[in-house]
Amino acid sequence: HAKENGRNGFAFYHQAMSLAVEKQQNMESELHQAIEEEQFCVHYQPLVSVGGEIIGFEALLRWQHPEKGLMPPAEFIPSLEVSGLIVPVSNWLLGHCSRQIVKWKETGFWQPDWYVSVNISPLQFYQADMVPTMQQAISEGGAHLTDICLEITETVAIENIEFAVNRLKVIRELGMMIALDDFGTGYSSLSYLKDLPIDIVKIDRSFVQELGQKSKSQSIVEAVTNIARAYELKVVAEGIESHDQLMLAHNIGCDIFQGFFIERPQVAEKLKRTYLTRDLS
Numbered sequence: 001h002a003k004e005n006g007r008n009g010f011a012f013y014h015q016a017m018s019l020a021v022e023k024q025q026n027m028e029s030e031l032h033q034a035i036e037e038e039q040f041c042v043h044y045q046p047l048v049s050v051g052g053e054i055i056g057f058e059a060l061l062r063w064q065h066p067e068k069g070l071m072p073p074a075e076f077i078p079s080l081e082v083s084g085l086i087v088p089v090s091n092w093l094l095g096h097c098s099r100q101i102v103k104w105k106e107t108g109f110w111q112p113d114w115y116v117s118v119n120i121s122p123l124q125f126y127q128a129d130m131v132p133t134m135q136q137a138i139s140e141g142g143a144h145l146t147d148i149c150l151e152i153t154e155t156v157a158i159e160n161i162e163f164a165v166n167r168l169k170v171i172r173e174l175g176m177m178i179a180l181d182d183f184g185t186g187y188s189s190l191s192y193l194k195d196l197p198i199d200i201v202k203i204d205r206s207f208v209q210e211l212g213q214k215s216k217s218q219s220i221v222e223a224v225t226n227i228a229r230a231y232e233l234k235v236v237a238e239g240i241e242s243h244d245q246l247m248l249a250h251n252i253g254c255d256i257f258q259g260f261f262i263e264r265p266q267v268a269e270k271l272k273r274t275y276l277t278r279d280l281s
C-alpha cells in the first residue's frame with residue numbers, strides 16, 4: 001500500500017507540476033501579447049511632504065487583461081521575472097513615465113522638484129546594459145534623468161553588494177535618485193543604510209500599519225528614521241491607511257508619506273483633477 005500511495009503521490013505531484021508549467025507557459029504567451037498590444041498601464045500614487053504637498057509619485061504597473069480586467073502586479077510580475085519579460089516591460093514603463101512627466105510639465109502641473117519613482121526588479125538591476133538602456137528610455141520620452149527615482153529592495157542590493165554599490169554610484173552620478181524599498185522586510189541590517197549610496201529609505205507598510213498598535217513596530221520605525229536621519233537620507237512611511245498612522249509617522253519624524261489615506265494609485269488624468277481641487281492640509 002505504501003508503495004502505491006507513493007506512486008500516486010508522485011503521479012499527483014507530477015500532474016501538479018505539469019499544470020504549473022502549463023500555467024506559466026500560458027501566462028508567458030499572454031504577456032507577450034500584452035507587450036505587443038500595449039495592454040499595460042501605469043497608475044501613479046502621490047508621495048506627500050510633511051506639509052501635505054505632493055513631492056512626487058510612485059509609478060505602479062497594471063495589466064489591463066482582455067478578459068480578467070485590471071490586474072495588480074503581484075499576479076503577473078513573478079511571471080515577467082521568470083520569463084525575462086520584465087526588462088522590456090520596465091523599459092516601456094520608464095518611457096511611459098518620461099512622456100507623462102513631459103505632459104505634466106507642458107500643462108504646468110509638474111513642479112521642478114517633483115520626481116517619479118519607478119520599481120526596478122532584481123533581474124533588471126543585474127542586466128549588463130541596464131544603465132544605458134534606461135537612460136535611452138527616459139531621454140526618448142523627453143524627461144530629465146533627475147526627474148526619476150529608482151526603487152530597489154534590500155534583497156537586490158545585497159545579492160552582490162559590491163556590484164550594487166558601484167552600479168548605484170553610476171546611477172546617482174547621472175542625476176537619478178535611489179530609494180531602498182520595503183525596508184525592514186529583508187535582511188534589515190541598519191548598516192546597509194551606511195554602505196549603500198542611496199537617497200531615500202521606504203519603511204515597509206507592515207511596520208507603518210502597526211503604528212499605535214504594536215510598540216515593536218513603533219520602535220522599528222523610530223530606529224530606522226533616526227539612523228536614516230544620521231546618514232542624511234529621507235524617510236518615506238508607506239502604506240498609511242489612517243489619520244492616526246499619518247500623525248504617528250509624522251511625529252516620529254518621517255519626511256514623506258504614501259498610502260491609501262492620502263491617495264490611492266490613480267491614472268494620471270484622474271490624479272491631476274483630484275489634486276488641483278483638493279486641500280491637503
Ligand code: C2E
Nearest residue numbers: 060061072073074119120121239240241258259260261265
Ligand atoms: P511597492 O513598490 O512596495 O509598492 C507599493 C504597493 O503598496 C503598491 O501595490 C501600492 O498600491 C500599495 N499601497 C500603497 N499605499 C497603500 C496602503 O495604504 N495600503 C495598502 N494595503 N497598500 C498600499 P501594487 O501597486 O499592488 O504593487 C505591488 C508591488 O509590485 C510593488 O510594491 C512593487 O514591488 C511591484 N511593482 C509594481 N510596479 C512595478 C514595476 O513597474 N516594476 C517592478 N519590477 N515591480 C513593480
Ligand code: MG
Nearest residue numbers: 058119151181
Ligand atoms: Mg516601490
Ligand code: MG
Nearest residue numbers: 181182202238
Ligand atoms: Mg514599497
Ligand code: MG
Nearest residue numbers: 182204205238
Ligand atoms: Mg511594500
